[in-house]
Amino acid sequence: MKNLMNHVDNALAESLDGFALANADIVLLGADREFVQRKNPKPGKVALISGGGSGHEPLHAGFVGFGMLDAACPGQIFTSPTPNQMMNAAQAVDGGSGILFIVKNYSGDMMNFQMAADMLDQENAIVVVNDDVAVEDSTYTTGRRGVAGTLIVEKILGAAAERGDSLKQLKALGDAVNKATASMGVALTSCTVPAAGTPTFHIGMHEMEVGVGIHGEPGRRRVPLASADDIAEELTSAIIKDLAVKPGQEVILLVNGFGGTPMLELYLMVNAAHKVLSKAGVRVARHLTGSYVTSLEMAGCSITACVADPEILTLWDAPVQTAALRWGM
């Protein structure tokens, strides 16, 4: 394993310092690097906080800023942040209208965010994201995993919070968007957690892991590497089935790279996914393509669709200014 690092124990801290330097117009780093917070918070707004293990960059710190998150708590690589981090982030960004936690469904994250939520004096709620249709229950999860769809939930809730929605409204909207969002991924190579030093899983030169999780967790099956069209067919069909998308409905389509897959291939997958959606009579109303929810340097991608009515599209299109997503301003 080869990394651009000084010492593995300092890698996250130095990376967060670099992130804060590179995005000093948008974010501040909290004390002891416990969280990344929005530089210019909006008083009176519900504060949105997410977080989780590191190694998925730009998720979540890359989505802190106007129109998206107020704070993100980074855990060590593939390790949940602590309840203390979440509580301190909540104190820092509290705008007086309550705190909404957006949590990917992993047992460690769920336990720690719930603990923080219970201990907070402020009114709060949790939106759980569990968009991965690949498997029920997995290595680190009871129920379905939260993966790239988290970006969509964070973007839409961020826009709704910015326009002044209440905590109760945001909780309901977040649950609805999560329900309307489904993802599935495929891995061609493993990632290697630097502290472990060896690949998370072994995969043959001509194999792929269908339904892989964003920490390299096993998916549905290990099979010979298929064509892009066949992969898109399997992933997209599973998503369409899960969401029960009807012909004529519109979706936001996110083709997400896991870190080690070139953009050339991600765009090829967009083309492949379009063929499947088009055959099903589903129209892609908005696109996002890139490596946004990654698994270190794992090669592969996931496809995410979010069934979108005009209200959802308006919130998706609303201005956002974060390190990783910027438009409309």
Place this chain on the structure above:
Amino acid sequence: MKNLMNHVDNALAESLDGFALANADIVLLGADREFVQRKNPKPGKVALISGGGSGHEPLHAGFVGFGMLDAACPGQIFTSPTPNQMMNAAQAVDGGSGILFIVKNYSGDMMNFQMAADMLDQENAIVVVNDDVAVEDSTYTTGRRGVAGTLIVEKILGAAAERGDSLKQLKALGDAVNKATASMGVALTSCTVPAAGTPTFHIGMHEMEVGVGIHGEPGRRRVPLASADDIAEELTSAIIKDLAVKPGQEVILLVNGFGGTPMLELYLMVNAAHKVLSKAGVRVARHLTGSYVTSLEMAGCSITACVADPEILTLWDAPVQTAALRWGM
């Protein structure tokens, strides 16, 4: 080698189709996929055209749009586009005020862009980018290579063209920005050109290639993998020396991933580069961090600095709306 593809011969075409679908609000695909063009051209503006081998995405098609390029001509992977592509792109985006070609210094690109320029009826000029300080002359190049600094030249010229600068002014500005811009990179792994099927170069488990080119060309030396701080010291010092940056001067800092390196490590490199620049009394006025000028799935990164006066910073900050860079609108 494992890729998300159907057949290697169709990969570029399918990827361009996906790119055009995903960015239909910004770009159009030219006939026979010869070029990607800006959807809403501005009449009377000098047209900016770039291009080069594919495999460096999002460069160049990802930079087509308001405030940057008017067209990009994609060659096959790591292969120059043809003069015909460039001439047809020029016909398509000609705004009546001349054509400026922005060309990375590789022998194939130089020859083909020069041929297109010679055959064009329109007034035109060429800005050559040769920002790579690693080596004089290389596998595909006479003189210095054009690498990630190309993004900076394209952004600044794009803003200047948008405000109405003439062809002559843009040519002079482009040459000046190129001269004020320097880059150097390091590779930890090789890339694999899909049509070749084997890694471009062999590199040991504990080695790195210092001064690597964006096609995996040899650099200055093959040495044991060093710490991030030592790498940043070597790359950044070479850049500072080449540009003769003085204490008190300001730079735009681009830390660019080659494709296979996680964002976590790129931000760590930002932090490391800052230490070197800070020691030299150089202030980073603007940052850009991400995998923008890639070599397929190669792991590693380059550091680019552009010495920036207030005029350059104003042009850098000017609104841009492309697939890969968006701000200010």
